[in-house]
Amino acid sequence: MTRPSACGREEATIRVIVTGGAGFIGSTLVAALLGRGDEVVVVDALTPYYDPALKRAALDAVAGPGLTVVEADLNTVDLAPVLDGADAVVHLAGQPGVRKSWGDDFVAYTRANVDATQRVLESIVRTSPGTRFLYASSSSVYGQAETYPTHEEMLPRPLSPYGVTKLAGEHLTGLYAESFGVQTAAFRFFTVYGPRQRPDMAFTRFLGAARDGSPITVYGTGEQIRDFTFVGDIVDALIAGLDATSALPRVMNLSGGSSVSVNEVLDTIAAVTGERLDVQRLDPVRGDVFRTGGDSTRAREALGWEPKVTLEEGLRRQWEWIRSL
Template identity: 50%
Template sequence: MPTSVVTGAAGFIGSHLVEALLHRGESVIGIDQFNDYYDPALKRQNIADAVQHANFELIEADIQTLDWSALLAEADVLYHQAAQAGVRSSWGAGFRTYTEQNVNATQILLEAAKDSKRLQRFVFASSSSVYGNAEAMPTSETLCPRPVSPYGITKLAAEQLCGLYHQNFEVPVCSLRYFTVYGPRQRPDMGFHKFFRAVLDNQPITIYGDGQQTRDFTYVSDAIAANLAAATRPEAVGAIVNIGGGSRVVLAEVIDTMAQIVDQPIQRRHIERAIGDARHTSADISKAQDKLGYQPQIKLLEGLQNEWEWIRSR
């Protein structure tokens, strides 16, 4: 039975990944420190079903405190999903947390991975934030990254470390640059979750700037499919790959779609543009199609409906 290790196992994407791996018949070790960036109780709900599974082991700990040599001695694949998330929180005094959790923790994992005799793949969760205000749309992986937030800087630094360990020690890494992942279990600080929650509370939603910014939205099950492919396809080793939803959408139009789903007008409150937010994102996914056989399956309307049903059910 293959064994996978998932960091950030109780998070939004990590918990979906754990369930997919268990469904495939794998043995899974999940690592999560349950920090208070958002309510840890929500993370425990995310992972509640997996905890009952005979092939799942949950370790509650900070990545930097564990004996990774021992953990990776039993692992075939390491999915590194853990990170200190959030663009807007990465400024100021909080930046040290981002360097600790996103850069230092990744380096610790890479050091252990280079000495592992069993590890077949190291899949790293990167971010479209590394591009910043990209000069070309859709954006390909060949474009020079220019992050516009401290968060983006730390994700790029971790990604670069992955590249160094691949080049120098042949660590079998693959870095996935996620473009705005959404769906059930989405973090409560993320846009769609906040918007739907505001509707339930009969409150206006807050929009940073004029609402004409665009995003490439990726449904969570598509992100999971990309991870599973990155773990198994030989051509993924050493690659940096965009993972997007396949279309670029104006935020104001997304909110119109959400209003149709909830069957009521959505009140909007515009505030000043957030420093560190890219104006536009759009993924060129041709490399993902070539290297991973990736093809997004869930369109935005269906994905939003799924997230709305999840939030309403809670």
């Protein structure tokens, strides 16, 4: 199969498996891949971490020729036929959330973030060894970093069980590259936002509250600093990773370069929406770090990637999406 390139030449399409493709980042990536003519297989368990109807709606919104959806658990599905003919796997599936990863819920995180990752990698080795594997990691692996912006060679010291499981997935990704020659790369996402963002995430909650005139809950003082990254910029990096013709670095930061406080975000939301915000503050949450901020030099050098969307513009786009719901 072929697709027309920007300069008119015909380019070969690729077959991409997107695990967690019904989610926020996944559905955005699926839309971009289908838009350029690739074949996409979504594997998603549609777990009830948040309303599965929202995930089905996200898939319906991006559905088109070239899309196959497999509703299944990666820990139990027969992966051989799923991986047959695949050029790449973008592994976005996992159990999200720092706050819920403590206590008895931890088993859900090890199963979804560690066991499932190992099972996909093992299946690639057995049935499809030429398949490239891109792993979605998180800035949570750093914990309270020693310096900012944080670069990939700094010692990861997660502050939450969630971060521990994402780091374990990174290690598995590197292990299968070194031991079996699988083409792998892990991307550390820094606080992704934009249209289709999960309902439990801060910007969706904040913008929804602005729309509805309801209170906004902020954990802590609001002076926490985050490096926010627009979802479209994340997708651009993932596609660049799929298209790269040479070996990729083992791990790369994907950070938007904003590094602003939650209070500054609230000021921007008030300006973008034109609404008065009712902010209510609660105690800080165990496992939340005070600051994140990434150095994306490695992704720039390896992929030619730069974040393009400013925080204000990204919030404006997410606000338009929130109002359309």
